[in-house]
Amino acid sequence: MFFLKDLPSRQMLENYKKRFPEMSVDHVGAGLKLLRHASILLRRIETYFAGHKLSQTRFLILVVLDREGKGGGLLAKEIAGKLDISRPIVTNTLKSMKEMGLLTICPHADDGRAKWITLTEAGREKLGTVLPDYYSIIHNFMIHEAEEL
Amino acid sequence: MFFLKDLPSRQMLENYKKRFPEMSVDHVGAGLKLLRHASILLRRIETYFAGHKLSQTRFLILVVLDREGKGGGLLAKEIAGKLDISRPIVTNTLKSMKEMGLLTICPHADDGRAKWITLTEAGREKLGTVLPDYYSIIHNFMIHEAEEL
DNA sequence: GCAGCATGGTTACCATGCTAACTAAGCCTG
């Protein structure tokens, strides 16, 4: 996360460019703004999720499972791939989400190593509960605080 | 961090909008891209820093201390404020950075509670070593992977 | 068909962030 409140001024970047002329003041300036904006938005979303006993990762697991439709599911491995997170954290997060009743974990029929993950009705409902405000947090942030991007 | 590889398609957002018309497909779509791009860039920067025994937070502490100029310094409290991170993590991070020889921690002359933090020469050098590639990672990312922002 | 490699998942351990509760020092008010 990147929470530096005072980004380097244009002047500071210009000075820096004198030493390293291959750098573009505009691009680096935009990159720093990107990092700061996203960090603020991420923090806001995490705070919102905390009130629903969710986290960014738990939420995204609900999303990818929901995309498989009713009756569909995914292997733990596939979830790690779609979310680009490490397998151990998938194991942990799935375990806690199972305890919360959001999903089920079954041994896979064809492959004794794999686990078959499906959403429960409660999981699907949870996602439906959380989505509107999730989108609205992003919507409001983009409208009111990130116009200059 | 937000690492969902396949962002919701425009179609999915349109469908969602039918239920919640106050949402803007464009703004939410842009917000999701913002989150994903920044997460990728953040991860890349953290990987780079790891090779220098730094982290985003350690690096930003070097930056704000360097801004105070030679002979200048900051209170731990001020660092927490400028970086927008919690005081406990400042305590921890400063301790490890002191052990690395990047900065000094002295009791403050006028206030027995406060700690006065200054960069060492090694700290200033470390920042100088790391900055060019830091900017160049951001520069390249913005040019090659985030044009559509 | 069994030895050895590949693959899915888990365990153990570490780093980094948070909040809550604590200590110690400064200040302020009766």
Place this chain on the structure above:
DNA sequence: CAGGCTTAGTTAGCATGGTAACCATGCTGC
């Protein structure tokens, strides 16, 4: 100047991320 509030920093405990090393199962090629 004593009691109580405020402030700076630390400690303790939790959550979430990562990598490395480890099982257990599946696959492959001699």
